[in-house]
Amino acid sequence: MPQVQHIETYDTTLRDGEQGLGIALSLEDKLRIVERLDRFGIDIIEGGYPTSNPKDIEFFKRVGQLNLRHARIAAFGSTRHKGTLAQADPGLAALIESGAPVVTLVGKASASQVQAALRTSLEENLRMVADSVAYCVAQGREVIFDAEHFFDGYDENADYALEVVQTAANAGASCVCLCETNGGQLPARVGAVTAAVHKALPEVKLGIHCHNDSGCAVANTLDAVGAGATQVQCTVNGYGERVGNADMLTVIANLQLKMGYQCVDDLSQLASVANFVAESCNITLPARTPYTGSAAFAHKGGLHASAQSRLEGAYEHVDPATVGNSATWVVSELSGKASLVRKAQIMGLNIENDEALTQRILDDIKKREAEGYAYEVADGSLYLLILRHMGKLRPHFMLESFRVIVDDREDTGCWAKDAASEATIKIIVGETRTVATGEGAGPVGALDTALRMAIEESYPQIAGMELVDFKVRILDENVGTNAITRVVITTSNGEQSWGTVGVSENIIEASWNALVDAIEYGLHRMGI
C-alpha cells in the first residue's frame, strides 16, 4: 500500500485566533486548550508573542511545565528591526528566552509592503530575514518563517516574493509558510501560485496560512496542499482577525476524509475539540459549522428525514460518527458509554463494570445539557455528578440560606456607580451553624467571601484555592422561556485548575452553584 502522506498541523488559535473580535482567553484557558489540542494530536501549537504582555510571558513559563504527549510549542515574533543586529534585537531575544522549541518568525514577502510599510530597501529586508532565521537556528530552535502578504506580493513581484522564501530556507528555516494575509485571494490562484513556488523551489518545505475575507480560507488551504504545501496553519473553528482564518477542523476533516492525507490519529475527537474551544472562548459554536456544528447532520425536512431513516447516509456526506458528531446531536464529548467510562477513569473514578450506572449518568448529562449545562469545560462539576450517582458524594457543608444586597449610594445622576455588594450566608458544617457576612465589588465576590469565612475554620485548605476565571453566558436557545444563564468558574490551587458550571434563570443562583461545585471538587480531590 502506498504510504499516506502526513500533513503537519500548526494551530494558531492562541495567537491569530485570539485576535478575533470578542475572543479573550485567560492564561488558564490557553493552557487547557494546549492540553486539549495536544490530546487531539495537533503537531505544533503557537502560544503567542512572548514579548507582548505579561500574560503571554507567563504562558510560556507555564506551558513548559505541562506534560505534552505530542505537540511542539511555538513562540511567534517578527524578524529583527531594520539596521540592527539580530543578536541585539530584543524581540528575538524574548523568543529565545521563552524556551519554546519552535520559533515562528514573520517577515515581509511583498516588495511594495517592504518599501511602504517597512520603509526599508528590498536588500535590507532580505538581510533581516536571513539574519533573524539564522540567529534563532544558531540558538538551537526549529524556525518556521511566515512569509507575510506572500500571495499579493507574488502578484506584484513574483521574483522578489520567491527570493524571500529562498532566503529564509537558505538561512535554515525548516518550513516557509506562504501567508494569504489579506484573505482576498481565490482557490485557483492560491493553488497555482503554490504550485509555481513548489516547482521553483522543490527542496523547500511549504506551509499555508489563509484568512477568510473572501470566504475561501478552507478552500485556499486545501488547494495549496494539493499543490505541494505540507503544513497547514489554521485556527480551531476559524477564529481570527476580521472574518477569521481557515478552520483547522474543517481542513483536517477534508484532508483526511476527502483527499487521502493524514493529520491526526483520532478524527472522532473533532466535534469535541470544536465545542471545547468554543466554550473556552465563551462562544456558542454556530450550529451550521461544517462537520462539528449541531446542525451538520440534522435532518429536519420530512422527505430527508424519512429517506434518511430508510437509507442511513442518504443525506450525509460522511458518517457523522467519524468526526464525533451524530445525526441526533449530543453536545458533549461524552456521547457514548465508552467515552464516559474513559473520562471517569482519567478523573480516578471507576464505573466500568456497572452498565446501568453508566447509562444513568449519561442520561443525566444529556438532560442537564438540554437545560444549558456544558461539561466540556467543567470537569469539576462532571466529577461531582458522577460521584453523586455512585452514591459517594459527601457534601462538606449545607446551605441554610443566603441573602445578597447590592447597594448604590453615590450620587451620579440616573446612572449607578461603584455599587457595593454584601452577602450574608447561613451555613451548617456538621453540627455547627455559622452566620457570615462578606463584602465584594460584585454579588458573586461577596458570596465567595462570605462562604469562605463560614467554612474556613472547618476547612482551612480552601485558603489555597483561588477563583481565577468567571464566565457568564446568556443562552438564547430556549426560545419562549426566560433566558437561561450559564456560569463557568475556573478555580486553581496553584498546581491544577478545574472548571465548574452552574445554570439557572437567576444569575446569582447559577454563580452560587458553580462556586459550591468549585469548593466541593477542590476538597474532594484533596481527599478531605
Ligand SMILES: [Zn+2]
Ligand atoms: Zn494570520
